Amino acid sequence: MSEFTGYNGKSLEFLKTNKIIVGDSVKILADLTYTGIIMPRYEHRDEKHLVLKLKSGYNIGLEIEKIEKIEKISRPEKIIPKKENLEKNQDLPKILLLSTGGTIASKVDYRTGAVTPLLTADELNSSVPELAKIANIDTEVLFSEYSENIMPEHWLKIAEKLKEYSASTYTGIIIAHGTDTMHYTSSFLSFALAGFPIPIALVGSQRSSDRASSDAALNLIGAIKFLTNCKTNGVYIVMHQDENDETIACHIGTRVRKNHTSKRGAFQTIGDNPAFIVVNEQIEKNIKDEFFKIKEFQPKIKVNTKVALVKYYPGYDPNLLGKIIEMNYNGIIFEGTGLGHIGKTMYENVKKANEKGIFLGMTSQCIDGRVGMTVYESGRDLLNLGIISLKNMIPEVALVKAMWALGNSNTLEDVKNIMLQNIASEISD
Amino acid sequence: MSEFTGYNGKSLEFLKTNKIIVGDSVKILADLTYTGIIMPRYEHRDEKHLVLKLKSGYNIGLEIEKIEKIEKISRPEKIIPKKENLEKNQDLPKILLLSTGGTIASKVDYRTGAVTPLLTADELNSSVPELAKIANIDTEVLFSEYSENIMPEHWLKIAEKLKEYSASTYTGIIIAHGTDTMHYTSSFLSFALAGFPIPIALVGSQRSSDRASSDAALNLIGAIKFLTNCKTNGVYIVMHQDENDETIACHIGTRVRKNHTSKRGAFQTIGDNPAFIVVNEQIEKNIKDEFFKIKEFQPKIKVNTKVALVKYYPGYDPNLLGKIIEMNYNGIIFEGTGLGHIGKTMYENVKKANEKGIFLGMTSQCIDGRVGMTVYESGRDLLNLGIISLKNMIPEVALVKAMWALGNSNTLEDVKNIMLQNIASEISD
Numbered sequence: 121m122s123e124f125t126g127y128n129g130k131s132l133e134f135l136k137t138n139k140i141i142v143g144d145s146v147k148i149l150a151d152l153t154y155t156g157i158i159m160p161r162y163e164h165r166d167e168k169h170l171v172l173k174l175k176s177g178y179n180i181g182l183e184i185e186k187i188e189k190i191e192k193i194s195r196p197e198k199i200i201p202k203k204e205n206l207e208k209n210q211d212l213p214k215i216l217l218l219s220t221g222g223t224i225a226s227k228v229d230y231r232t233g234a235v236t237p238l239l240t241a242d243e244l245n246s247s248v249p250e251l252a253k254i255a256n257i258d259t260e261v262l263f264s265e266y267s268e269n270i271m272p273e274h275w276l277k278i279a280e281k282l283k284e285y286s287a288s289t290y291t292g293i294i295i296a297h298g299t300d301t302m303h304y305t306s307s308f309l310s311f312a313l314a315g316f317p318i319p320i321a322l323v324g325s326q327r328s329s330d331r332a333s334s335d336a337a338l339n340l341i342g343a344i345k346f347l348t349n350c351k352t353n354g355v356y357i358v359m360h361q362d363e364n365d366e367t368i369a370c371h372i373g374t375r376v377r378k379n380h381t382s383k384r385g386a387f388q389t390i391g392d393n394p395a396f397i398v399v400n401e402q403i404e405k406n407i408k409d410e411f412f413k414i415k416e417f418q419p420k421i422k423v424n425t426k427v428a429l430v431k432y433y434p435g436y437d438p439n440l441l442g443k444i445i446e447m448n449y450n451g452i453i454f455e456g457t458g459l460g461h462i463g464k465t466m467y468e469n470v471k472k473a474n475e476k477g478i479f480l481g482m483t484s485q486c487i488d489g490r491v492g493m494t495v496y497e498s499g500r501d502l503l504n505l506g507i508i509s510l511k512n513m514i515p516e517v518a519l520v521k522a523m524w525a526l527g528n529s530n531t532l533e534d535v536k537n538i539m540l541q542n543i544a545s546e547i548s549d
Numbered sequence: 550m551s552e553f554t555g556y557n558g559k560s561l562e563f564l565k566t567n568k569i570i571v572g573d574s575v576k577i578l579a580d581l582t583y584t585g586i587i588m589p590r591y592e593h594r595d596e597k598h599l600v601l602k603l604k605s606g607y608n609i610g611l612e613i614e615k616i617e618k619i620e621k622i623s624r625p626e627k628i629i630p631k632k633e634n635l636e637k638n639q640d641l642p643k644i645l646l647l648s649t650g651g652t653i654a655s656k657v658d659y660r661t662g663a664v665t666p667l668l669t670a671d672e673l674n675s676s677v678p679e680l681a682k683i684a685n686i687d688t689e690v691l692f693s694e695y696s697e698n699i700m701p702e703h704w705l706k707i708a709e710k711l712k713e714y715s716a717s718t719y720t721g722i723i724i725a726h727g728t729d730t731m732h733y734t735s736s737f738l739s740f741a742l743a744g745f746p747i748p749i750a751l752v753g754s755q756r757s758s759d760r761a762s763s764d765a766a767l768n769l770i771g772a773i774k775f776l777t778n779c780k781t782n783g784v785y786i787v788m789h790q791d792e793n794d795e796t797i798a799c800h801i802g803t804r805v806r807k808n809h810t811s812k813r814g815a816f817q818t819i820g821d822n823p824a825f826i827v828v829n830e831q832i833e834k835n836i837k838d839e840f841f842k843i844k845e846f847q848p849k850i851k852v853n854t855k856v857a858l859v860k861y862y863p864g865y866d867p868n869l870l871g872k873i874i875e876m877n878y879n880g881i882i883f884e885g886t887g888l889g890h891i892g893k894t895m896y897e898n899v900k901k902a903n904e905k906g907i908f909l910g911m912t913s914q915c916i917d918g919r920v921g922m923t924v925y926e927s928g929r930d931l932l933n934l935g936i937i938s939l940k941n942m943i944p945e946v947a948l949v950k951a952m953w954a955l956g957n958s959n960t961l962e963d964v965k966n967i968m969l970q971n972i973a974s975e976i977s978d
Contacts, residue, residue, distance in 0.1 A: 268890035268927055272864045300887035304863045381888050381918030425864040431884070433948060434733045435701045435854040443872040455860070458729035459810050461697035489810030498697055519862060 126161030134184045149189040208256045213291035213348045215255040221264040222298025224325040224336045248337040255344045267298025272423045275308040279421045292319045292347025299324035306373030307520040310355040310544035315417035321358040335384045342368025342398045354411025360384035369394035374546035391488045413542045422527035427451035429519045432462040441469040451479040451522040455515045460491030474506030479535050482507045483515040511547045555590025563613045578618040637685045642720035642777045644684040650693040651727025653754040653765045677766040684773045696727025701852045704737040708850045721748045721776025728753035735802030736949040739784040739973035744846035750787040764813045771797025771827045783840025789813035798823035803975035820917045842971045851956035856880035858948045861891040870898040880908040880951040884944045889920030890927050903935030908964050911936045912944040940976045
């Protein structure tokens with residue numbers, strides 16, 4: 121680790137000339153006057169900008185050309201692992217934060233340049249001081265994986281851990297999670313922990329902490345406001361609704377998708393408004409119904425991963441479906457076209473799959489809307505071949521639900537019934 | 550075929566009591582007075598409604614309970630294949646309509662109850678009389694397939710036919726197509742016919758003609774207005790923008806998706822407004838750039854279908870990828886998570902695929918936004934394993950482009966270059 125991590129060309133020159141290193145507290149005179157800490161850089165390493173962490177916790181990029189003056193205020197002497205004994209206000213609600221990894225649970229140590237994956241209670245409270253004012257937060261690190269490496273076995277670990285806290289005194293539970301596969305995890309938890317008594321919020325951040333304006337702090341604060349005021353249960357994804365910092369959306373965990381690669385408001389409830397929106401201190405409720413359609417908490421924490429998601433497209437080779445059948449899969453979720461169609465070329469292998477007792481469910485790659493397999497002849501053909509029409513279930517949610525249903529049932533008939541039963545708001549009107 | 554096709558229970562009783570059969574011209578007194586033709590019913594066969602085709606061409610459903618009186622005006626004696634010699638106004642622009650099938654090219658013969666797939670010029674002009682007032686339309690039936698059965702070989706047929714008309718006197722060309730896979734076809738045509746001199750509009754309808762308010766006529770009229778006034782070329786999908794009949798959206802054929810199973814405004818330009826919007830007689834243009842980045846028309850009408858679209862999800866079995874490699878595929882388009890990620894469990898087989906010379910491209914299942922594979926370590930790992938980051942190309946478009954690129958190139962290097970080159974607005978900023 122150099123004292124200039126990530127800086128190069130003009131920006132490196134600028135720092136050296138001014139005798140400033142990463143980690144220094146500085147005062148900068150540009151279009152405005154800024155004070156903050158010089159951060160290391162990791163991505164888009166252009167040579168034109170400095171990144172400064174402001175006192176608010178926001179990182180901003182400053183163009184070197186526009187800096188009139190930079191002045192060192194202080195330099196940290198050395199790393200002192202500091203144990204902050206924050207006084208807890210016992211009148212505040214208790215929140216549990218489980219960390220699983222992802223951008224939100226990482227922080228860049230500006231002295232070493234390393235992205236450290238752990239987020240302890242003290243670190244959390246000291247990096248986002250507002251949190252301690254609204255809740256007493258206990259944290260626990262479950263594991264540390266970026267979301268593309270979260271697998272069904274991780275879902276089981278999270279669910280088992282949550283189960284331990286089902287009868288606790290916590291008002292709500294936050295799961296810090298990478299955003300990429302957050303909606304798969306929220307779906308699994310919704311099914312496996314149907315009826316869970318207290319609200320669960322999965323929270324992530326779209327911008328890593330070395331980027332200007334990370335959204336982690338605001339999403340966490342929004343989640344705590346939601347959990348302590350929503351007066352309901354269920355599994356929600358809590359993230360920025362859009363670029364506006366004032367509105368944090370709380371999406372039903374089985375009706376949500378990451379619909380943009382990088383925007384803060386990447387998550388969207390499909391075909392509806394978010395269930396709740398936190399607007400400053402207010403919580404707007406947009407749903408009438410209860411999240412769980414099963415009221416009694418009877419956790420079913422098993423999974424069968426022999427389920428494939430098959431996205432149909434023109435030219436899809438039916439032999440690929442043949443391989444899935446040969447590999448002894450137990451379930452296939454089709455992402456058909458339109459109202460839930462796949463080409464005639466697929467029929468023979470669909471028939472084989474059905475004869476082998478594989479669960480076959482149909483969803484639509486349109487994502488929004490409802491499959492309607494009685495409208496056209498091809499839909500009716502597919503129903504006759506044994507495919508079950510999965511209403512308006514999102515393909516990814518249908519996949520997770522099938523893995524869960526197959527993991528917790530003994531007969532194909534049971535699986536079919538479970539798939540059509542609305543358990544955790546995965547089916548809507 | 551009965552005289553009461555699709556009617557049952559109360560509605561059948563009602564028709565029989567009043568001595569009305571399907572095909573009769575009737576006058577109905579209900580909340581208003583309606584005149585039209587009794588249509589057969591095919592879907593949602595509830596027993597409460599009659600379907601009436603109004604003179605405007607719209608079908609409406611009328612609740613039997615609310616009908617005060619029904620009166621037969623006339624009954625067609627027998628089917629006379631009628632050759633209408635519509636006088637053509639030679640001052641009007643010439644439009645070619647190629648029919649490929651789908652809901653738009655079907656019509657319900659209310660005497661036989663059959664859905665006839667052909668749409669001749671005369672039938673078209675007589676069913677949508679407005680068309681003859683704005684253009685001279687020649688039609689040609691290419692084939693008749695619902696869109697889930699449209700395969701890459703159909704793309705080739707359409708492209709070859711269009712090529713024949715590249716130097717014609719037509720102002721524009723309409724392709725009537727099923728909506729489910731219309732965006733796959735529009736993508737192929739955009740690449741294969743890059744530089745095509747006159748505008749092409751793919752038009753479909755979301756509501757079959759035996760449903761109340763089919764959108765076919767309005768989409769066709771909108772497409773003709775667009776083709777005759779847009780003063781540009783390119784391949785567009787022209788459909789209702791939303792439920793409003795006043796606005797018809799013209800989407801860039803490589804930036805569009807069917808995002809709802811049933812809504813009239815199911816098609817959306819990803820991450821942008823539609824390129825053009827037809828609002829009554831006005832055309833609003835929302836793009837600055839030319840559709841084709843390749844100006845000279847040099848058709849390349851070949852396809853290699855050994856390309857798989859692999860949608861990654863938690864628990865995706867890397868052995869499925871292994872099978873694709875074993876089956877001698879030439880290209881794989883990943884629909885990764887977020888910024889373009891797949892789990893570590895996939896790396897070994899990705900490496901194998903790369904060593905075998907398979908083209909590997911990354912897109913995002915977020916659909917909107919841009920893959921960014923240098924942000925996280927896993928993205929950089931995947932780049933090192935030989936996966937090409939496909940910017941903001943929509944997964945379905947990337948699949949079609951890879952099939953086309955592999956069909957028209959001899960080396961992997963060529964394919965990689967073509968995939969990164971913006972040919973028909975498939976990549977945007």
